[in-house]
Amino acid sequence: MTSNSFEKEIKPLELKKDYPLAKHTTWKVGGPAEYFVEVKTKQDLIKSIIAARKADIAVTIIGWGSNILVSDKGIKGLVIKNSYSEINILEECSYSPDKTNYARLKQVDSSQYYSFTDIDYIEETSVARKVNISSGTPLPLTINTLIRQGITGLQWFSGIPGTIGGAVYNNIHGGSHFIAEFVSRVEVLDENNNLTWIDKEQLDFAYDYSIFQTNTNYIVSVEFCFPIGDKDKALAASTEWARKKSLQPSNSAGCTYQNITETEQEKLGLESNSWGYIIDKILGLKGKQIGQAKISDKHAAFIETYPGATSEDVIKVMELIASTSKEKLGIIPHPEIFFLGFNDDELKHIK
Ligand SMILES: Cc1cc2nc3c(=O)[nH]c(=O)nc-3n(C[C@H](O)[C@H](O)[C@H](O)COP(=O)(O)OP(=O)(O)OC[C@H]3O[C@@H](n4cnc5c(N)ncnc54)[C@H](O)[C@@H]3O)c2cc1C
The missing domain is CATH 3.30.43.10 (Uridine Diphospho-n-acetylenolpyruvylglucosamine Reductase, domain 2)
Known part of the structure; x- marks a missing residue:
């Protein structure tokens, strides 16, 4: 063609x-x-x-x-x-909490920045529902729709902007929870243009990772198995979670960097594994602005943009963080965001 x-x-x-x-x-x-x-x-x-x-x-x-x-x-x-948005609640499914340590890292120090440990819990029920959700469905709409019907699990992701496809692509996390915990299988359009289902075990979910980051399959819909948990408890957690998340700057792409590993944290003798803490307390860069992009005063791992900003402004801020970190700690932060339309050379100082 x-x-x-x-x-x-x-x-x-x-x-x-x-x-x-x-x-x-x-x-x-x-x-x-x-x-x-x-x-x-x-x-x-x-x-x-x-x-x-x-x-x-x-x-x-x-x-x-x-x-x-x-x-x-x-x-x-x-x-x-x-924007392909559809939620289909199907038959019962068999649920047991997925306790895989997707994080492979310590969670953010609870005394620093946004801690969610105070409202965290594991749902121990085995009663559950299969739900098929198309990839363009907004995550906030999904959470509201399901919790209202007593289908729980997604309360941990309240306040995260995005679609179900984007959430699965990066295995989003909220506190100690990852969306992979509830995924059963994913419907994809594969590289040969066949519509097919891939089971969770083949999706290589990890911290900020799924197999979709390294192949050309596109996520069409996702089949989940969600617990029928305590609706009121889930609603309360969702509301509190969303309240805490609303304090984060929305003119950003969320946390720009992945937490450092436990080994790195110990080696560097740092109090926290969060880049919010490191950029603020160790690199001293909180509030630094280049052009119309600024390291947030609210959370130093967030980069905020203002009217007139360019992606070059964001790149320059990231270069400043990377070079200062290299100089002071000997490491370069690993971005949690995805770069579209760049060549490797343009990103060589920040990845
Ligand atoms: C204020 C704020 C707070 C945030 N808080 C969190 C948080 O607490 N936890 C967290 O994990 N993230 C957080 N994020 C990051 C972001 O919201 C999530 O990663 C979200 O799931 C991205 O979804 P999206 O639909 O916007 O994806 P996009 O940003 O549009 O895309 C992200 C990547 O997914 C790919 N993709 C999207 N859809 C598909 C598909 N159907 N098939 C194949 N590939 C696809 C895209 O090509 C791209 O590479 C936050 C962001 C902001 C702005």
């Missing part, structure tokens, strides 16, 4: 060219997508991926853009904004 026939096939989905992406990210920075389409159904999601692949056009799927930095040059190929 040529790019002309791709354009013709996808035109009915309101295909746009050179479409500004900044407004589709929480950082509100970044250049245009060569092609852009917003999809609201499974059929349109699949159709647009297959048409682009047939025309040899690169595909990038975004959800709420709350964990990405888009280059000021923009993104080549087709950017699909995934």
